[in-house]
Amino acid sequence: MPIQILPARLANQIAAGEVVERPASVVKELVENSLDSGATSIEIDIEKGGHKRILIRDNGSGIVHEELALALSRHATSKIVKLEDLETICSLGFRGEALASISSVARLSLSSKPKNQNQAWQAHCEGREMQVQLNPVAHPDGTSVDVVDLFFNTPARRKFLRTEKTEFAHIDEIVRRIALSRFDVSFSLKHNGKLLRKYPAVKAQGTEIKRLSAICGKEFSEHCIELNSQYQQFELKGWLVQPEQAKAQAEFQYFYVNGRMMRDKLINHAVRQAFEGLIGADLYPAYVLYLTLEPNQVDVNVHPAKHEVRFHQARLVHDFIYRALTDTLNQYFQQGQQQPNAEVNILPQAEPKHDYIQPLQRPAPEPKVDEVPSSYSGTKTQSFGYTNTLVKKGMAEHLVNSSQVINQTSKNYQQLMTPTQHTNSTNSSITIPGQWLQVTDKQILLNIEHKFYLLETKALHLSVMSKLYSDSMPVSQPLLMPISITSSAELLTQAKLLYQPLLENNVEIGWTPNRIILRKVPAGLRPFRWSECLEDILACPKIETHQVREHLLTCIVSNEDIGANQVQELWQQFANTSVNLKRDVAQIGKLVDLDGWLKSYE
Numbered sequence: 001m002p003i004q005i006l007p008a009r010l011a012n013q014i015a016a017g018e019v020v021e022r023p024a025s026v027v028k029e030l031v032e033n034s035l036d037s038g039a040t041s042i043e044i045d046i047e048k049g050g051h052k053r054i055l056i057r058d059n060g061s062g063i064v065h066e067e068l069a070l071a072l073s074r075h076a077t078s079k080i081v082k083l084e085d086l087e088t089i090c091s092l093g094f095r096g097e098a099l100a101s102i103s104s105v106a107r108l109s110l111s112s113k114p115k116n117q118n119q120a121w122q123a124h125c126e127g128r129e130m131q132v133q134l135n136p137v138a139h140p141d142g143t144s145v146d147v148v149d150l151f152f153n154t155p156a157r158r159k160f161l162r163t164e165k166t167e168f169a170h171i172d173e174i175v176r177r178i179a180l181s182r183f184d185v186s187f188s189l190k191h192n193g194k195l196l197r198k199y200p201a202v203k204a205q206g207t208e209i210k211r212l213s214a215i216c217g218k219e220f221s222e223h224c225i226e227l228n229s230q231y232q233q234f235e236l237k238g239w240l241v242q243p244e245q246a247k248a249q250a251e252f253q254y255f256y257v258n259g260r261m262m263r264d265k266l267i268n269h270a271v272r273q274a275f276e277g278l279i280g281a282d283l284y285p286a287y288v289l290y291l292t293l294e295p296n297q298v299d300v301n302v303h304p305a306k307h308e309v310r311f312h313q314a315r316l317v318h319d320f321i322y323r324a325l326t327d328t329l330n331q332y333f334q335q336g337q338q339q340p341n342a343e344v345n346i347l348p349q350a351e352p353k354h355d356y357i358q359p360l361q362r363p364a365p366e367p368k369v370d371e372v373p374s375s376y377s378g379t380k381t382q383s384f385g386y387t388n389t390l391v392k393k394g395m396a397e398h399l400v401n402s403s404q405v406i407n408q409t410s411k412n413y414q415q416l417m418t419p420t421q422h423t424n425s426t427n428s429s430i431t432i433p434g435q436w437l438q439v440t441d442k443q444i445l446l447n448i449e450h451k452f453y454l455l456e457t458k459a460l461h462l463s464v465m466s467k468l469y470s471d472s473m474p475v476s477q478p479l480l481m482p483i484s485i486t487s488s489a490e491l492l493t494q495a496k497l498l499y500q501p502l503l504e505n506n507v508e509i510g511w512t513p514n515r516i517i518l519r520k521v522p523a524g525l526r527p528f529r530w531s532e533c534l535e536d537i538l539a540c541p542k543i544e545t546h547q548v549r550e551h552l553l554t555c556i557v558s559n560e561d562i563g564a565n566q567v568q569e570l571w572q573q574f575a576n577t578s579v580n581l582k583r584d585v586a587q588i589g590k591l592v593d594l595d596g597w598l599k600s601y602e
Contacts, residue, residue: 020101022161023050023150024170029102030145031178032092034058035185037143040201045190049164050150050171059142062114068123069132071110072099090295092260099145105157106150112143172197176215177261180254180288183208212239212288216252219245220286225332227289229324233297234317236324238289243275243329243512246283254288257298263307267291270318274325277482277517278510291321326519330510334496436571438564444571446589448582453589454597457567462557463588464573469549473522476506483518483531487511494538501548502537525556533559 020026027044034042037060047053063071102108103125113120120139123132151158161167168191179187179199189197199215202208213221224239241252255262255271275285299310311317435447444460446453487495495509495516502509508520518534533555540551562570578584 020105020150022170023054023167024174026050026054026102026106026147026150027056027171028174028178029098030054030056030147031175033098033145034060034143035178035182036091037061039142039185041186043188043190044171044175046168046171047192049162049167049191051161051164051167052149054147054150055144057142057144059140062117062141062143063110063112064114064117065119065121065134068110068112068121068134072103072108072123072125072132089300090258102147105154106152107148109146110143111137111139111146113139113141115141177254179211180215181256181259181261183211216286216288220252225328227324227328229327231320231324233294234320235292236289236321238287240285240287240289240325240328242332243278243285246275246279246285248283250284252286252288253284256290257309258292258295259290260300260309261307262309264309266311266314266318267321270321271325273478274322274329277484277515277519278329278512291317293317326510333511334499436567438567441561444567445592446585448585451582452592452594452597453585454592455585455589457562457570458557458560459588460567460570460574461560461562462554463584464570464577465553465557466550467577469522469553473506473549474525475523476508476520477523477526478520479518479526479530483534484515485531485534487514487516491516491535491538497543498538498540498548501543501545502552504545505549505552507537507552528556529559530556 020029023046027046027050031042031044034056037058039058039060041059043055043057045053045055045057099108099110107124109122109124111120111122120137122135122137122139125132151161172189175187175189175197179185183202186201187197187199188195199211202211209221212224220239220241223242223245225242226237226239228237229235253271255264255267257264257267271285271287271289279285297312299312437445438457439445439454442457444455444457446455492511492513495511499509506520506522507518510517510519516534516538518530521528521530536555536558537552540548542548542551574584575581
């Protein structure tokens with residue numbers, strides 16, 4: 001078959017396969033055109049679920065006689081002119097395909113009259129080449145688009161249409177979504193000549209709740225939390241239903257980006273993550289939210305139906321949405337489940353302790369052999385994790401074979417009494433102060449200046465952690481899965497008291513009437529057993545920041561099991577950061593007589 005240019009009707013029908021999915025798709029495209037024309041009143045008249053007829057009337061700016069024929073041509077639009085316009089799209093439509101695509105699969109007539117034009121004109125297409133014919137008609141200011149017999153010439157598409165009731169339900173949902181995007185426009189919806197929906201324009205600011213109640217129901221409007229958050233060029237406002245009102249079905253989940261309806265995966269993930277732990281895994285939150293950002297920060301030309309977008313700063317957008325919702329929910333629970341203040345909430349700058357708006361700073365370069373690691377992300381603390389090597393590889397070997405225990409006392413005794421040297425990559429010898437032997441899974445034996453100390457591994461661990469975080473905790477990070485525990489009234493009261501001091505230590509909690517949720521912890525500490533120690537952490541009797549930090553570290557350490565490799569790292573870190581090793585060991589260890597201690601095990 002030779003290469004040839006497709007006939008205009010066939011090309012438009014191919015495009016219609018992407019744009020016109022069902023009658024509701026036609027309604028969406030035409031109503032969006034009406035909104036772009038500046039209409040303040042839109043009437044939608046449907047017959048037989050859209051199978052038979054779809055009529056859209058508006059009072060917008062209209063189309064002048066000279067451009068009416070072009071309006072039914074493919075890729076003809078007044079909304080963009082040059083390539084750069086695609087980067088700052090402010091209109092709902094811009095491709096110029098909708099009218100041409102619809103007219104190729106239905107009998108379409110377009111009637112319009114601009115305010116400064118005396119005569120209204122009507123355009124419709126006929127024939128293989130879709131030649132446009134114009135006729136004068138009587139019509140008020142504005143535009144009407146009449147679509148009759150959808151898919152009359154494409155039987156394969158028509159047979160996939162559902163029943164009138166089902167198709168009208170989809171149209172009704174589209175009108176709901178659009179009506180929630182433009183409170184300043186009045187909408188009416190008829191089906192088979194009967195007026196079913198009427199949404200008057202909202203005149204006074206702050207009365208949007210009336211339309212919200214009409215569309216989402218009285219239960220939604222009575223149990224919703226108003227949100228209004230800003231950060232730099234981002235703004236998120238709207239309403240979300242209280243977590244305890246979450247439903248088993250995902251209804252009333254409306255999200256708009258610059259006034260455009262969205263079903264974006266990134267947005268859905270951010271919203272779902274904000275509600276993680278607040279609602280059951282089988283429940284769905286309800287919300288009506290509006291995200292506003294600069295047009296050049298979002299690309300809407302990535303989906304045929306424009307349901308998805310691509311953000312230029314996707315991580316930033318995701319984290320802004322998550323943080324704005326989380327802050328609002330936390331405020332709601334902190335106020336005893338009263339409505340938060342509806343005033344604009346300007347989110348503060350996140351530097352340097354916030355991970356959501358500002359990514360984690362890079363860690364400092366690895367220290368040299370003779371340097372003590374003492375910095376993390378530019379601060380005076382360093383994250384300690386079991387997977388991190390805190391010293392050079394040449395210094396990481398065991399000073400003794402700690403897997404051997406008391407039944408090899410003689411050999412271990414000689415190892416304890418013999419000074420050990422290690423050689424680094426430059427063949428220079430380094431003497432490690434103090435020798436150690438792991439005698440049980442919870443204790444080590446130390447030889448320092450010919451004196452022996454029995455030291456609990458947890459005490460060693462706590463001492464290292466306390467030194468690392470003596471000034472502050474590292475920047476906070478979200479848990480991959482928030483941790484939730486059952487709460488009593490007493491524990492909830494205690495959690496509220498500790499909320500601020502924990503936040504100052506970069507630990508963020510939230511709560512519901514029956515549960516307490518741990519959302520964020522200091523960077524590098526996520527591997528610890530937070531689920532096992534959260535209740536102990538909340539039992540802290542103090543509320544001063546430093547005292548809460550000490551209690552926090554104690555609870556973390558007490559719930560950890562330390563292996564031989566971790567003991568080596570802990571001891572190396574402890575020894576290298578100690579100014580007076582003998583004094584520091586004496587403070588946390590117990591001085592023992594070695595001979596007497598060994599005899600006690602014989």
